[in-house]
Amino acid sequence: MSGTGLEILVPGPLTTAQDMGRFGMLGSGVCPSGALDQDAARLANALAGNMAYGGDAPAMLEMTLLGITAMFQVETIFAVTGAAMPLTLNGQPVNAYESIRASAGDVLACGFARTGCRAYLAVAGGFAVPRVMGSRSTHLRCGFGGFEGRKLRAGDVLPMPSVGSGVKAGVTIEPTLAWPRSGQPWVVRVADGPQLGMFGKAALDGFLRAEYTVSPQSDRMGVRLDGPAVTGEGGSDILSDGIPPGAVQITNSGQPIVLLADRQTIGGYAKPFVVIDADLPIMAQVRPGERLRLRRISTREARRVGMAAWTELAARTRRIEERHSGTIQIMGFRLRGG
Amino acid sequence: MKEAFRFLPAGERAVVVECGDAIDPAVNDKVVALAASLTAKPIPGVLESVVSYRSLLVMFDPMRVGGWGLRRRLARRLRSLGAVGPAETLSRTVDIPVCYGGAFGPDLPDVAAHTGLSIEEVAHRHSAVAYRVYMIGFMPGFPYLGGLDDALVTPRLPTPRALIPAGSVGIGGNQTGVYPLDSPGGWRLIGRSPLRLYDAGSDNPVLLSAGDGVRFVPVTAEEYARIERGEWRGPYAKGVSV
Numbered sequence: 411m412s413g414t415g416l417e418i419l420v421p422g423p424l425t426t427a428q429d430m431g432r433f434g435m436l437g438s439g440v441c442p443s444g445a446l447d448q449d450a451a452r453l454a455n456a457l458a459g460n461m462a463y464g465g466d467a468p469a470m471l472e473m474t475l476l477g478i479t480a481m482f483q484v485e486t487i488f489a490v491t492g493a494a495m496p497l498t499l500n501g502q503p504v505n506a507y508e509s510i511r512a513s514a515g516d517v518l519a520c521g522f523a524r525t526g527c528r529a530y531l532a533v534a535g536g537f538a539v540p541r542v543m544g545s546r547s548t549h550l551r552c553g554f555g556g557f558e559g560r561k562l563r564a565g566d567v568l569p570m571p572s573v574g575s576g577v578k579a580g581v582t583i584e585p586t587l588a589w590p591r592s593g594q595p596w597v598v599r600v601a602d603g604p605q606l607g608m609f610g611k612a613a614l615d616g617f618l619r620a621e622y623t624v625s626p627q628s629d630r631m632g633v634r635l636d637g638p639a640v641t642g643e644g645g646s647d648i649l650s651d652g653i654p655p656g657a658v659q660i661t662n663s664g665q666p667i668v669l670l671a672d673r674q675t676i677g678g679y680a681k682p683f684v685v686i687d688a689d690l691p692i693m694a695q696v697r698p699g700e701r702l703r704l705r706r707i708s709t710r711e712a713r714r715v716g717m718a719a720w721t722e723l724a725a726r727t728r729r730i731e732e733r734h735s736g737t738i739q740i741m742g743f744r745l746r747g748g
Numbered sequence: 749m750k751e752a753f754r755f756l757p758a759g760e761r762a763v764v765v766e767c768g769d770a771i772d773p774a775v776n777d778k779v780v781a782l783a784a785s786l787t788a789k790p791i792p793g794v795l796e797s798v799v800s801y802r803s804l805l806v807m808f809d810p811m812r813v814g815g816w817g818l819r820r821r822l823a824r825r826l827r828s829l830g831a832v833g834p835a836e837t838l839s840r841t842v843d844i845p846v847c848y849g850g851a852f853g854p855d856l857p858d859v860a861a862h863t864g865l866s867i868e869e870v871a872h873r874h875s876a877v878a879y880r881v882y883m884i885g886f887m888p889g890f891p892y893l894g895g896l897d898d899a900l901v902t903p904r905l906p907t908p909r910a911l912i913p914a915g916s917v918g919i920g921g922n923q924t925g926v927y928p929l930d931s932p933g934g935w936r937l938i939g940r941s942p943l944r945l946y947d948a949g950s951d952n953p954v955l956l957s958a959g960d961g962v963r964f965v966p967v968t969a970e971e972y973a974r975i976e977r978g979e980w981r982g983p984y985a986k987g988v989s990v
Contacts, residue, residue: 438954555949604756617802652798652805676885684759712760
């Protein structure tokens with residue numbers, strides 16, 4: 411088998427190389443990009459034996475709704491997490507959330523997601539796309555980073571190393587994100603945002619009671635919500651200010667948009683709420699047409715929930731690491747920054 | 749005494765420090781000074797910040813610094829910055845060469861017609877002012893400039909163009925600016941600069957920063973071509989004069 415990478419046979423509608431994001435550039439107008447479902451992405455990297463946190467976590471592929479069909483030109487250990495795409499390796503079904511060995515010439519096919527929107531394919535050692543401004547993530551709008559600054563096409567070959575030692579096949583982990591019960595809407599927790607005060611009590615109560623539908627206009631910039639308009643007392647225009655991840659922005663027509671990793675860094679619409687960090691993976695996984703409602707919690711509660719979610723994720727990545735390294739540590743997992 | 753700033757919540761991992769209510773150089777000075785102080789002397793747990801007209805968005809890691817503790821430290825910083833200088837404390841001024849009119853500025857005649865000025869007068873007035881970069885955003889390296897001559901105010905195009913080439917200089921309402929990269933846009937184009945405000949591959953990918961001064965310097969089409977070919981850098985080497 412010639413070549414030293416992953417050859418894309420069928421690219422899917424939107425597949426991009428992403429790591430955990432490009433940081434430190436917000437003040438220059440450069441959005442972070444990076445994997446939208448950071449929990450699923452971290453687990454994919456951990457399962458493939460890679461760093462799961464921080465700037466050293468290598469690039470994966472983020473696939474949207476329909477996955478790729480691709481041939482490994484080198485032997486590897488890979489893992490797929492996130493949206494539930496049916497997976498086959500050389501036509502035989504294989505599992506998500508499990509590290510799997512592939513030989514040179516093996517073909518991985520990722521089908522249409524049964525649930526969720528975005529899935530992550532990580533390979534041992536990561537995809538060797540160049541760093542731009544400190545990150546391997548694709549900045550789609552500006553066309554840099556990732557693989558040639560664009561979504562993948564058939565025939566692309568993503569360079570990757572062959573698998574080293576210390577990475578095992580057959581390591582499994584359970585997903586972190588719980589899907590809502592059938593027929594139930596997603597519930598997304600929000601904390602207060604900077605322009606909460608521009609909306610009256612009635613408008614806020616109505617907003618939080620209402621059920622919204624995820625618009626097909628949603629993308630990596632933001633999830634647009636169709637439903638009752640939210641109206642501020644003096645319109646929704648503000649003197650433009652910085653936009654944190656997960657900001658719930660209300661446009662002049664009253665439509666809420668939850669802003670994600672490819673957002674503009676500065677905007678001129680009011681932001682009454684911010685989706686809490688622990689629920690951003692939901693925003694990455696909602697599909698057009700799915701229903702969603704917001705639940706307001708205090709900043710203090712958001713912080714507590716965030717710490718619990720982080721601890722839970724850290725415990726999982728630690729378990730995966732232990733299985734790869736063959737050592738079992740009982741108790742005493744440690745938190746890792748990044 | 750009433751504090752000249754207030755904190756606004758922005759989720760559990762960010763806080764907004766608002767230093768005023770208006771687009772005002774003195775207010776923006778304070779925001780820029782706070783951002784600079786966070787770069788020069790970082791507060792542990794603060795990840796990054798975004799300068800805007802009158803506020804600073806401060807992003808932090810809640811595992812490393814508490815929201816209230818951070819507010820206290822930011823307040824102390826702000827007070828220690830003291831009376832940040834008046835509007836003329838621009839950290840530096842960047843000269844941006846612009847070739848006005850012709851194919852580079854297809855809307856210059858419209859701006860002249862709307863304002864009742866001659867084409868030459870529009871270019872002259874546009875390049876006679878020192879602008880202030882209030883913030884960078886919207887796209888990588890895009891400067892929000894303040895200081896446009898009131899006589900040049902011209903509404904945006906009724907229908908935005910699908911593609912505006914990088915370097916284009918435009919007027920949209922009471923704003924003026926330079927497009928750092930090819931993009932759609934509705935501003936009236938009056939000229940173009942050969943200077944790259946944004947270069948993803950460079951060590952310093954974004955030329956301008958909030959707080960910078962900007963001057964537009966008229967150049968001929970021939971000078972434009974020489975700068976673009978790298979044959980002549982004139983005073984625009986890094987575009988910076990102090």
